[in-house]
Amino acid sequence: MKDFARSDLARECGCDTDTEGVRLRRSEAGGCEILRVQLRTPEAAERIGKPMGCYVTVDCGNILMLDEVERERVCCALAVEIREMAERMSESRISSGFSVLVVGLGNSEITPDAIGPETVRNLSVTRHLRQSDHALLSAVGSCEISALLPGVFGKTGLEAVELVRGAVSAVSPDLVIAVDALAARSAERLATTVQLSDTGIQPGSGIGNRRRALTAETVGVPVMALGVPTVIDSSTLVYDALRRGGCDTAREELRAALEAGKGYFVSPKEIDLLVRAAGALLADTLEKAFSLPGSPF
Numbered sequence: 001m002k003d004f005a006r007s008d009l010a011r012e013c014g015c016d017t018d019t020e021g022v023r024l025r026r027s028e029a030g031g032c033e034i035l036r037v038q039l040r041t042p043e044a045a046e047r048i049g050k051p052m053g054c055y056v057t058v059d060c061g062n063i064l065m066l067d068e069v070e071r072e073r074v075c076c077a078l079a080v081e082i083r084e085m086a087e088r089m090s091e092s093r094i095s096s097g098f099s100v101l102v103v104g105l106g107n108s109e110i111t112p113d114a115i116g117p118e119t120v121r122n123l124s125v126t127r128h129l130r131q132s133d134h135a136l137l138s139a140v141g142s143c144e145i146s147a148l149l150p151g152v153f154g155k156t157g158l159e160a161v162e163l164v165r166g167a168v169s170a171v172s173p174d175l176v177i178a179v180d181a182l183a184a185r186s187a188e189r190l191a192t193t194v195q196l197s198d199t200g201i202q203p204g205s206g207i208g209n210r211r212r213a214l215t216a217e218t219v220g221v222p223v224m225a226l227g228v229p230t231v232i233d234s235s236t237l238v239y240d241a242l243r244r245g246g247c248d249t250a251r252e253e254l255r256a257a258l259e260a261g262k263g264y265f266v267s268p269k270e271i272d273l274l275v276r277a278a279g280a281l282l283a284d285t286l287e288k289a290f291s292l293p294g295s296p297f
Contacts, residue, residue: 006235006236007184007236008183008195009055009057009182009184009185009193009195009229010037010039010048010050010195010197011037013048013049014047014048015035015048020041020043020044021043021047022037022038022039022048023037025038029076030073030074030076031060031073032058032060032074032077032078033058034056034057034058034059034077035057036056037054039051039052039054050199054197054198054199055195055196056195056197057194058074058081058195058196059192060077060078060193060194062191062192064191064274064277066281071281074281076288079288082177082224082285082286082289083290085196086289086290089222090174090221094289094292095143095292098144098174098290099144099145099171099174100143100144100174100177101146101167101168101173101175101176102120102145102177102179103160103164103178103179104116104117104119104147104148104149104179105150105179106152106180111271112230112231112267113230114181115180115282117149117279118275118280119278119279119283120149120179121279122280123147124145125147126142126144126145127144127145142291143290143292145287148163148167150163160203160214161214165218165220169220174222175223176222176223176224177225177286178203178214180225180226181227181228181229181230181275182195183231183232184232185236187232190232190268191228191229191278193229196225196226196227198222198224199215200213200214200215200223201213201214201223202214226282228282230267230274230275230278231266231267232265232266232267233265233266234265234266235259238258239258
């Protein structure tokens, strides 16, 4: 029944211990538990069901319930991880000459899918400052940040990758950061976990609506994926509940019933508040990650 364990989080896909081709590193910062998963071989990637690369999950607690001090600690911990991965992927140091394009994937009209648009809505972009006066960019203490909301294929008729590729051609960023809502297996991870990876992203993969991937190969520059889980596949939820209750989950009748229920997704009742809080947190974190030494961020 492995196919019912649908999750975008690498840590929920069998990455519990070091195995052949999989390296784990655990740490703690700012009150957050951090797990780094490195998939090093094609065999390990196939076994886990994720592309080869590095996946960092930061467990920060319920984002909506963080007080001001806790939120600042989480922002700092996340910003360090994003900055380190950004410099490694781009092979460049963060400076006033560094350029990053933040892409908010998802549908702003569907609340659980609005993490990307909500992040961009809260983000302070700075590219226009360089266009007018480069000194202004250094004065605000940030590198060059631009943003794009590609919308959804059903409304634009354009794949996100096509719009991002056009923006990359115009902006020439050192790095693209694609922000999206994710699917989790465990309800405890909804709006409590942030994942970043250096493997790019396939828009809509969390809900089984796969579009063309955003990767270095498809857009021309490295693509970091950044996301927060907001939904659980209903079949996964039911399957796990039955398994915990001692039901024989290997039965073919149960498998057929669960297969028939695929396509439904569950989110918390307060998802609107969670998405707003997560979007604001990710925006503040990105601003901090790409700030310059001595800036107020």
